[in-house]
Amino acid sequence: MRMAELSAASGMPVATVKYYLREGLLQPGERTSPNQARYGEEHVQRLKLIRALLDVGGLSVATVGEVLAAVDSHAPTHEVLGLAQRALVGSAKDVDEEPRAWALGVVTDLATRHGWKAEPESPTVAALVLTLCTIRDLAQAHDGLLARLDDYATLADRIAEVDLDTVTSLPSLDGIVEATVIGTVLGDRLFFALRRLAQSAESGRRFVPQEG
Amino acid sequence: MRMAELSAASGMPVATVKYYLREGLLQPGERTSPNQARYGEEHVQRLKLIRALLDVGGLSVATVGEVLAAVDSHAPTHEVLGLAQRALVGSAKDVDEEPRAWALGVVTDLATRHGWKAEPESPTVAALVLTLCTIRDLAQAHDGLLARLDDYATLADRIAEVDLDTVTSLPSLDGIVEATVIGTVLGDRLFFALRRLAQSAESGRRFVPQEG
Structure with missing residues (x-):
């Protein structure tokens, strides 16, 4: 497809798509003339991923660039995950x-x-x-949080198992790396919201006065 | 203490402290003359909290203002937590x-x-x-994450229990509300990092080739 069609398929203005091309977030299309290039389904997918990392993940354009460079580097999986995590933590x-x-x-x-x-x-x-x-x-009053570090760490271990189960259920290596990035960024947003709902329910049980 | 001492005690430049005063993040001191005010230990504490929410929590000045307004509103605890969560989620x-x-x-x-x-x-x-x-x-390939929503929700319930245990171990109402804000913002950053370390360990176990 041409640039105008890529713009329509992704729902993004041409200027935005060109900006991601210039910043190296989106790989160039196959050049068909000095002024034209052809794009494929993988470009639409990549634009969706960029949008997700920016809008839902709340990452900066620079961080998205670093994360995608790690995804595209074709280094061993564990290394790519390390690079992606490094970019995410800042x-x-x-x-x-x-x-x-x-x-x-x-x-x-x-x-x-x-x-x-x-x-x-x-x-x-x-x-x-x-x-x-x-x-x-x-404050020393917040020692309570530190005292429960091991409880949190144990739950982090359980969540990491679910995270990796999710990731390894995918067939290809590219899929694993991309899924981990999605899992890391969107999974954090997801879990953030779930934790809020659970906290709210627990807070309601403990703090809301019972009707007589 | 005077403004210069408040600045020294908090480790923040006078201009920064004045900016937080103007934005309503920091409550005014007790006026001792038209040009001077006296500040107390509660101002130092509040400045530390502001710094934590901005630097570690990564919140904007506007969001910190909304969260602190909720803390200062003296509404019932469950309501204040709702207001604070609302400001945090955006x-x-x-x-x-x-x-x-x-x-x-x-x-x-x-x-x-x-x-x-x-x-x-x-x-x-x-x-x-x-x-x-x-x-x-x-992608449909990310259904794996959705299929594990209940696993994540169950772990969110467990974390919310630890969160509320932490919070209710504190004596006063003000302490509870402030601790919840800290727990919400810093607790998220903390858990984010723990999840990364646990993921990295789990990823190492699953993906790093074993030496012969």
């Missing part, structure tokens, strides 16, 4: 030496108990360290 | 009628099975509807 702000050492200790112990790899230079570990330091800094 | 984009009806049906059935309230006009339900429609639209 870079965390620096924290002071003392709280950083404390939080790294907490994360290392937790990782040992749960069989996780927690390399201090990993962006996920850095994000976790920043979050823990912030929680500790806010 | 407003979802519109979706077409047919996919919307399908997604609402999925959410309503799920909510019935899990004892949740799922009012169609709630922002959380709208966010869930948008996410489900996006996943369905991306």
